[in-house]
Amino acid sequence: MNMIKLSWKYLIAKPLNTGLNILLLALGLAIITVLILIQDQFENKMTKDAEGVDLVVGAKGSPLQLILSSVYHIDYPTGNIDMKDAMALSKNRLVKNIIPLGMGDNYQGYRIVGTNHDYLALYDAGFESGEAWRKPFDVVLGFEVAKKLGLGLGDTFIGSHGIGSSSHEHDEHPYKITGVLSEKGNVLDKLILTSIESVWYSHDEGHDHDKFEADVSITGFPETDEDREVTSLLLQYRNPIAAVQLPRFINSKSALQAASPSFEISRLFELLGVGVKLIQGLAVAIIIIAGLGIFIALFNSLKERKYDLAVMRTLGASSGQLFIHIVLEGVILTLLGAIVGIAIGHLFLAVLVMQNEQGAISGLSAAVFLQEELWIVGYAVIVGFVASLIPAWTAYQTDIAKQLTKS
Amino acid sequence: MLSVKNLKFQYDSSTKFEIPDIHLDAGEELLIIGKSGSGKTTVLNILGGLLKPQQGEVKLGDTILSSLTGAKLDKFRGKNIGIVFQKPHILSPLTVVENLKLANFFVGEKGAQNLDLLKELGIFDKRKSKVTTLSEGEAQRVSIARALANHPKLILADEPTASLDDENAAIVVKLLQDQAKKFNAALIIVTHDQRVKDHISKHIIMGGLV
Numbered sequence: 001m002n003m004i005k006l007s008w009k010y011l012i013a014k015p016l017n018t019g020l021n022i023l024l025l026a027l028g029l030a031i032i033t034v035l036i037l038i039q040d041q042f043e044n045k046m047t048k049d050a051e052g053v054d055l056v057v058g059a060k061g062s063p064l065q066l067i068l069s070s071v072y073h074i075d076y077p078t079g080n081i082d083m084k085d086a087m088a089l090s091k092n093r094l095v096k097n098i099i100p101l102g103m104g105d106n107y108q109g110y111r112i113v114g115t116n117h118d119y120l121a122l123y124d125a126g127f128e129s130g131e132a133w134r135k136p137f138d139v140v141l142g143f144e145v146a147k148k149l150g151l152g153l154g155d156t157f158i159g160s161h162g163i164g165s166s167s168h169e170h171d172e173h174p175y176k177i178t179g180v181l182s183e184k185g186n187v188l189d190k191l192i193l194t195s196i197e198s199v200w201y202s203h204d205e206g207h208d209h210d211k212f213e214a215d216v217s218i219t220g221f222p223e224t225d226e227d228r229e230v231t232s233l234l235l236q237y238r239n240p241i242a243a244v245q246l247p248r249f250i251n252s253k254s255a256l257q258a259a260s261p262s263f264e265i266s267r268l269f270e271l272l273g274v275g276v277k278l279i280q281g282l283a284v285a286i287i288i289i290a291g292l293g294i295f296i297a298l299f300n301s302l303k304e305r306k307y308d309l310a311v312m313r314t315l316g317a318s319s320g321q322l323f324i325h326i327v328l329e330g331v332i333l334t335l336l337g338a339i340v341g342i343a344i345g346h347l348f349l350a351v352l353v354m355q356n357e358q359g360a361i362s363g364l365s366a367a368v369f370l371q372e373e374l375w376i377v378g379y380a381v382i383v384g385f386v387a388s389l390i391p392a393w394t395a396y397q398t399d400i401a402k403q404l405t406k407s
Numbered sequence: 408m409l410s411v412k413n414l415k416f417q418y419d420s421s422t423k424f425e426i427p428d429i430h431l432d433a434g435e436e437l438l439i440i441g442k443s444g445s446g447k448t449t450v451l452n453i454l455g456g457l458l459k460p461q462q463g464e465v466k467l468g469d470t471i472l473s474s475l476t477g478a479k480l481d482k483f484r485g486k487n488i489g490i491v492f493q494k495p496h497i498l499s500p501l502t503v504v505e506n507l508k509l510a511n512f513f514v515g516e517k518g519a520q521n522l523d524l525l526k527e528l529g530i531f532d533k534r535k536s537k538v539t540t541l542s543e544g545e546a547q548r549v550s551i552a553r554a555l556a557n558h559p560k561l562i563l564a565d566e567p568t569a570s571l572d573d574e575n576a577a578i579v580v581k582l583l584q585d586q587a588k589k590f591n592a593a594l595i596i597v598t599h600d601q602r603v604k605d606h607i608s609k610h611i612i613m614g615g616l617v
């Protein structure tokens with residue numbers, strides 16, 4: 001027998017009471033856990049995906065939408081821009097590197113993005129098998145796409161028009177898989193990459209077989225004498241001055257819009273922050289209620305236990321030990337609540353991720369444990385300690401003789 | 408071994424107790440009788456260090472019990488005094504044997520003889536039971552076992568026979584006597600139960616004649 005075992009015995013003597021208290025606390029802590037997990041991974045992922053992209057240029061519209069669609073591939077593009085404008089911009093001396101993107105198609109909900117090999121280099125992408133596209137309609141699958149769709153080298157498929165998964169199929173030319181990327185844990189995992197030319201040709205009326213046999217452009221813009229469009233451009237500044245001059249210069253041109261990922265993302269987090277704060281407040285309220293519940297349960301149980309406490313004193317327990325006995329009960333209760341809460345939080349996130357295979361949260365992982373979760377345990381124990389202080393003090397002051405003579 | 412001198416105690420101005428001096432050697436027995444309200448339980452509480460007398464001293468072995476305070480008093484009581492209450496008061500979340508082990512824990516004993524004790528008291532088979540499943544007589548024996556778990560020098564029993572029939576009353580008194588002899592402990596039984604009188608020769612009467 002020891003103090004922990006003694007408190008534990010008293011807890012399991014009332015399974016319903018104990019269980020409910022643990023559950024209520026666990027619920028509050030589970031919400032906090034999920035918030036922490038999502039926030040951390042979201043921020044990590046978002047900064048990672050935007051690394052190396054100083055500026056995104058696209059059609060006029062919402063700058064946040066432009067960033068979300070062109071960097072993270074989760075929103076709809078703002079529209080297309082004229083390639084002549086794009087090429088003019090690439091000659092600007094403030095631009096170090098420029099990567100065109102062409103979007104508009106999907107296969108089974110996975111976006112088909114037309115670009116050049118610089119895009120692969122930007123994310124330092126490696127190949128699980130095969131190699132990058134060389135001809136029109138060659139595609140490279142992101143790791144997750146290949147895994148989820150069960151496709152491999154040499155397989156072909158027909159893309160659908162539009163960005164969502166329920167759009168109608170092109171009945172023209174099939175795509176052929178020439179490579180599968182290795183897993184990176186970034187946005188590439190969920191994309192189907194191809195050349196800009198592929199995107200153009202799949203929307204053209206009629207087939208021009210000479211074009212289909214020609215090599216596609218590996219870097220820069222495709223060569224063409226037609227009027228073509230691209231969706232957006234990822235830019236790198238040549239020097240710090242560019243950060244000041246370039247966005248202003250581009251935005252003053254009527255057809256184009258420039259948006260900075262870092263600026264838009266911090267704006268997004270600010271917007272989300274309000275919602276996060278609200279949920280956090282709710283969780284804190286639940287935790288406070290749980291703490292109160294534990295306080296009330298302990299305090300009520302004292303009434304029926306004064307006798308037991310007095311008996312313990314006659315057996316040699318000091319008043320300090322009775323104090324510890326009650327505090328331990330509160331602390332064990334909240335410790336269990338914290339562990340259960342963290343478990344529920346991870347489980348909840350796992351289910352959430354499983355149900356949203358392609359959405360913004362599909363890239364999150366429930367199997368990540370953060371240092372902050374140790375803080376949750378710490379806070380929970382503090383709640384248990386505080387909630388049990390007054391009952392423990394009452395136990396400390398038990399008058400043995402009076403208690404025992406009262407029948 | 409136990410000596411009580413010049414004890415005076417009062418709850419308030421209307422209830423004053425004059426307590427006769429007591430001298431008891433190891434292995435000796437004493438019966439304190441008196442009618443209801445005469446202060447028997449009060450005396451027992453003083454002897455057990457649960458109440459402080461206003462005057463006089465209680466000495467057990469070389470220790471003046473009435474001068475100890477706080478955790479020192481608690482530990483001394485747990486080690487040296489076994490108290491059997493009128494009602495068993497077994498801690499209900501614990502099993503029978505855990506009740507004994509708790510008594511051991513609070514004074515840092517191992518409790519090597521716990522099971523022998525339970526055997527002798529005829530409740531070995533119930534050692535893993537919760538108190539709610541025990542009969543009154545069994546519960547009373549558990550409380551005796553628990554009082555003896557640390558081999559006290561002094562055993563105090565407050566009306567241990569009050570709720571028992573003649574036969575069981577005799578058994579319980581006999582048990583207490585046997586165990587006290589075995590551990591060479593002093594035994595004090597407090598009661599208004601006339602049946603106990605026949606078993607113990609040394610008497611003190613509280614509050615005059617009964």
Ligand SMILES: Nc1ncnc2c1ncn2[C@@H]1O[C@H](COP(=O)(O)OP(=O)(O)OP(=O)(O)O)[C@@H](O)[C@H]1O
Nearest residue numbers: 402405418422442443444445446447448449450599
């Ligand atoms: N905590 C207390 N405060 C004030 N008076 C008390 C207190 N406890 C007991 N008394 C009074 O002291 C007197 C003696 O009480 P005590 O419990 O010692 O009697 P007793 O001899 O054990 O009686 P019984 O045989 O009924 O158990 C009673 O009159 C009782 O009312």
Ligand SMILES: [Mg+2]
Nearest residue numbers: 447448449565
């Ligand atoms: Mg009494």
